[in-house]
Amino acid sequence: MKNLYIMGAPGSGKTMVALGLAQKFQAEGYKVAYFKPVGAPCFSPDQYDADAVLLKETLQMAAPIADIVPFCAGSSYLSGNRRKEKLAAIEAAFQRVSADADLVIIDGAMFPFVMCSWEMDDISFARRFNAAAVVVIKLEDDFSFDRALFYNEHLQLKGIPIAGNIFNGVPRPLQAKTEGIFVPLLQEKGYPVAGVIPRRAEISSPTVAEYQAALGGEILVGQDRLHLLVEDIVIGAMTLDSALRYLRRSADKAVVLGGDRADLALAALETSTSVLILTGGLYPDVKVLARAEEKGVPVILVHYDTYTAVEKMHRVSRHLRPEDKNGIRITLENIEEYCNWQAVLEALKS
Template identity: 30%
Template sequence: MNRTTPRVFIAATRQNDGKTTTSLGLMAALQRYYPRVGYIKPVGQRFVEIAEQKIDEDTVLMDSVYKLNCPLVDMSPIAVEPDFTRRYLESANNDALVEKIQRAFDRVAWEKDFVLCEGSGHAGVGAVFDLSNAQVARVLDAKVIIVSRGGIGKPIDEVTLNKALFDKEGVEIIGVIINKVLPEKIDYISDFARRGLARKGLELLGVLPHLPILTRPSIATIMEELHAQPLNEGRPLHTLVHDLIIGAMSVHNALRCFQPGVLAIVPGDREDILLALAAALDAGAPIGAAGIVLVDEFKPDLTVREVIRQMPFPVLLAEGDSYTVTSKIHDLVVKTRPDDLEKINLIRDLIGRHVDVPKILRALGGTPHNAAATPAATA
């Protein structure tokens, strides 16, 4: 396997702590030093099917944003299907899986100056089939950056727990990035987290502020999660949802709640609200919405559906009652999508300003091609 191309492995203390956000922004930061950066997610757990291949959705995101000029199947060599673990436990084939990852890495690294490797959770994820993040980092001969969620005590405790498994595999952790910190606490967290990590022999590489926009779902994400049917095609689906309301009040009170960025959950038989909303829009009233989700399996009649087709924002029809649908949206894990351009630009800037990329490169022992690049600000 290629052991000369510089590489780094992005792990986390838990799922959804910010690995993909970090990888997305770090890719842009690395390109300031290395002209050709490759990407691989050796083991993926959430995938989509493309050309009959199961490809991790984070790989699709990275390729869509950065046009990586590498087959998707090489950047996502192993997709953990629902019966993957059972089949492995029945007939372990670790050598074949390791060889598959290493061959994929060689193809990803071909003619590249650097490779960014993204893990799939904490150090132990995948241990059941002998491919934990710690084991995969060892297989790829990669040093590790751990991403943890905001705070002081809890992230240091969790990083220490993860470090034990990386140490067991002989994998070096070059530092920690702490994510989702309240902006007003950045300096405080940076100071004390740096002290606490130093006691564990670890460097603090950056502290990222919590930005609510990154956790707000788009209408497209919600439609996909609910398997909802659009009732008025051609409306903008990339609008971000800032707030939810349930249309279980009087028409007068409901209309006051319709504001830009609001997603309204409305029983499908509340035709009074829909007709009043349409009339208010026609009259030029200062109201709006990110969209409407009709629930309770009551479909409006044909006359009302014609009115819905004229509304300027998406109206979706979803199965389930108001509570079930609202709970699904509330509990939704928001992942950055290729068409979330505002979020992607924000993430690039976030990493560029708050992560010490030169420190990362020094820890990796690499010699950037663009040594004159302006270094990123430290946390």
């Protein structure tokens, strides 16, 4: 039986698809292990890959985290000429993790091409670990679909079996286009589609805490409300006259604006707002903090300019934690309801 390699672009939800499939295959009676050969950079010895911790606990794996994620790659990994040593360590860790498993679900790196110079990219590992691929697609526009198609073509050229493509977290405005255009295009080219999973805020929207961690800001109000979900980011650059009409268009949003824009901050607090992000290191008027306290809206002060803060926020994606039982359950429901997991399983058996 082949193993299963989950690959895709950052923010596509690879780990959530891996988690859902792992739970489903486990429920079908298979012994499932999880492996991530190349994790995100770790900046301290006691820092662990959050995805690995989640899968380890959910699947009740006995393997240590150091085996589940044997290597963390930084963006300057070529500076150290230790390819053979690292590759040997990754292969040895895989043998230990997979020893008692019927199949291993392997989680891809940030991009499938990461560490291609050392032949330690996703496609090279898929061949090395006898794995079929599932490509997880995050749709933003037609170019993101082109990227997914490019991955499929490269997999085919390299002789890696494709168990399916899964469109994940598809927003409602793109649902019809996905089913009417993107899915048929993939199928016409001979690439299997295993599912179209609609966006669910419970597992796709980052929390205020995740944005705060990315920005490193100071929490002025709402320390106990960092669990709130953020479904949209709005930049407070409008005039006060048009502010309320504009701000009412988005629910559960983060409003990013200068700390000196007390008028806009107060207007935002009268709409569905999950957090105020105040930029430029400018402390707000006391009226803003008092109203935020009344409304239960966190206020975070950062020293970046608005453009930099928004750029950093756009890189944030949701990470489930082991204690989030509802989110973990939803990943399984998505696979059962929206995915042809049987076809994926059959591809692993062939």
